[in-house]
Amino acid sequence: MKTFKKITLILVAIVALTMVGGHFYFDRKFTPPDNYLSVYHEAENVPIQWNVTDKNPYSAMFLQVNLKGIEQPFFMQIDFGSPVTLFYAKSLASVQKMYPKLVMPDIMQNQVALQFSIGKMEVSSGSFQLINYGEKLDFSKPDAINIIGTIGTDLLEKRITTLDFKHNSCSFTENLPTTGFVDFEFKKRRIILPARLQNKNLQLLYDSGSSNYELITSQEDWKNYRNKGGRIKTEKGNSWGNPLKVITAPASQTIQIGQTDMALTEVTYVEGTSAMQNFLMRSSGMEGMIGNKLLLNHKLILDCKKEKFSIE
Template sequence: MQPNTSKIKQYFFITCLAILFYAGSGFAQQIKGVPGNHLQLPTKAFNISFRWLGDTVHSKWEPYTAILLPVKLRNCPKTFYLQFDLGHPSTILYKNKMKAIAARYPKAVKLGDSASLHHFAFRLGNANLVATEISVQQFDTTGINWSNQHSMEIIGTAGADLIDGNAVAIDYPARKIRIAPSFTEKITQGISFSKFIYARRSVLFPAQVNGKQTMLYFDTGSSMYELLTDKKTAEQMAVPGAPVQSSQVRSWDKFITARTIEVNATISLAGQSIPIHAATYMEGMSSAQMEGMVKMGIGGMTGNKLFLQYRLLLDTRNSKFALIPSVKNVHPRRIASAKQK
């Protein structure tokens, strides 16, 4: 039995909302710096073929609720998965899953009473990685379904430390991610890059939402949302007479209501104009929190769903990005494998 990824994601989702909504009130200045990056990546480019995880949302099947990255552990034959979530600054492991793996394959995981593992080696895609320190956190009590060799067991979250200081190509149509120290000159020639804000391992894209200039927080863990914004903006873009669909999102000790409505709008960024069909706003946040977000020029959050027909190039070292329609066939394998300078 695999973990309820919707519940796991809600924890990170609300954390992101808190950062966004309190940004104008000075709360963000009180947030401590992100943890150190303890991931040791290869010095050359490596590839990851990912899988989509689907789930039922608003009584309908949503095939793009999460990106899963295949991971292998030493001395364990089974393939596990990490959820790719740039909304979380650091890669973490789920304690309940680690306990189950350690019980069956003690040489794969040496799990004690500590809240972290040290010098943890694993294989991600076609590369060997080492985490000199990685947090182990408890989210639920589910174990590993060993009887089903095809079960997709999610044992942790791959956070923004995976792309920190690197050049990353997310090829959504081909379901591939390529990570390298830098882009080649070949890929930069003829492609127009735009600047974005990269701070505390968070990605903020400059964008126009229905012609209005703003900033959008990018979170690969929020796959199901084309646009998460404030109520006023969502209602302004709404299709006349469109029904509002509601769902509950847990925020610590209370529930917040997510309202999703059909819209007829576009988001323009990196020289591309992308139509969107739904916008979501949250009820339960105070008006002061929403005003703080607006004052900071943050118009909302977007996830993978917006880019399903694109290749997204992110250079976190130089804070620039490009968005390439799939028909142009610019493949992420053109990323350099040169060492970091």
């Protein structure tokens, strides 16, 4: 599953930092490329389209986008676990077949020159990354959710971003009042939010591409946070071929993120990672990961240039 792959990637990065010369390895391997986006104007109150599954009505977030010169609407996932905005080669192959003069991916270089709009905001680059992902698109249905790519955190460097989960909308603006904002870390375009739980200060990775779990943490902290005797749910996961076990239990905690208190109703940990990886995860200073599920009744505002945020 995507969430577990990201956790493993983080663990690998932490291991690299502890090796001789690990700092330089980390910089080469995990530092994102330069921000190649050109962004003009703003987008306000753009509706969020949720991907609904049998198990989760909020499994992924999408925004409608329009490619320059094409009336057909498309969608891109809001995935702030990705440090770059990118497109899916398999999906763009369908678009290219329909509009060969407007979409011309460079398969050899794994990049494409495009301009797309979100509301009134225009985003363009001569070198969007392409990945071997996606599927054949359905142009026969006007209401089809044709997904062509991922919106990453490079866009957050260009605009202040508001995810309004109360009203299922998203905005990208140039200026906002900063009253009530607090500091967060934006390391290598990763969003690390300060939190407090059981009188303990935490640093939590926020990944908008994940909605299945409220808080993923270590087994030791999972034991402290969960309700004793509560019903435990176990699921199977897979990370690059390695089997994982995902254990979730009910909780009755209050977690403070920034200056906002929120109800933490469940907590999760993952089995299958090594004891050394778990130790390195804790010693790195990052104590877990949150997705959208914890924020569904709130509004999150991120000013990544100034490294300030608020939750309402």
